[in-house]
Amino acid sequence: MVSLVHAGILATLRQLARSYTTSPLPDWDEFAGSTRLETVDAKDRLPAGPHDIYVVVRGLVKLTQTNDDGTERVEEFFEAIAMVAPGLRPQWASTSAAPLSITRWRARNWSVPLLGAIAVERTTVLRLDYRVIQQLAAKHPAWGEGHSAFLWTYVDGLFSITTSVRYGSVEDRYRNLLVQRPSLMRRVSQREIASYLSITESALSRIAKRVRDTDLEPEPEPEPA
Secondary structure (H helix, E strand, O other), rough: OOOHHHHHHHHHHHHHHHOOOOOOOOOOHHHHHOOOOEEEEEOEEEEEOOOEEEEEEEEEEEEEEOOOOOOEEEEEEEEEEOOOOOOOOOOOOOOOOOOOOHHHOOOOOOOOEEEEEEOOOEEEEEEEEHHHHHHHHOOOOOHHHHHHHHHHHHHHHHHHHHHHOOOOHHHHHHHHHHHHHHHHHHHHHHHHHHHOOOHHHHHHHHHHHHHHHHHHHOOOOOOOO
């Protein structure tokens, strides 16, 4: 039996998908029946299969990249109600292609290190099966529209996010995080933020102090008329 939370997130997804299509989505129950509501404890990994898509319902997930030397880099954070697909590869993509993630733009070639999705805190996700979406898209034009919109929206959204934190001076990127994602700064460690900004923890501490000191400086007195 579908829980109220499960039913609620499905209704939200249906409404969102409908905004990208010119007609209602047929066989919705087939899609809904393939979804699973799952809870993941903090620090646990979400399975990164080639057909897994996750909708973050509650909590926080980080997308990480494991380098050849075993170090781990934070690529992105996903809050409700974002979608994350750490291992997703469409049928038209080469088996050596990077998954649909920010790493596609950062990689020097299409073969990249392992990506993982890890719960930062206790997190509830809705797990989707991309194969079901593809099958429905092949049968129904409306699902085909929704499928194309999902791919472009997901990729474009990731590209927009990464642009704000990957380009410009480190201080500007840090300030962007403070303004655009203030709740994130309170929920993750300094180490994770430093990794996300591609700097060391000590460098992050210096930048954070400089930003605080700058923001506390009194504004200059206006000159007398």
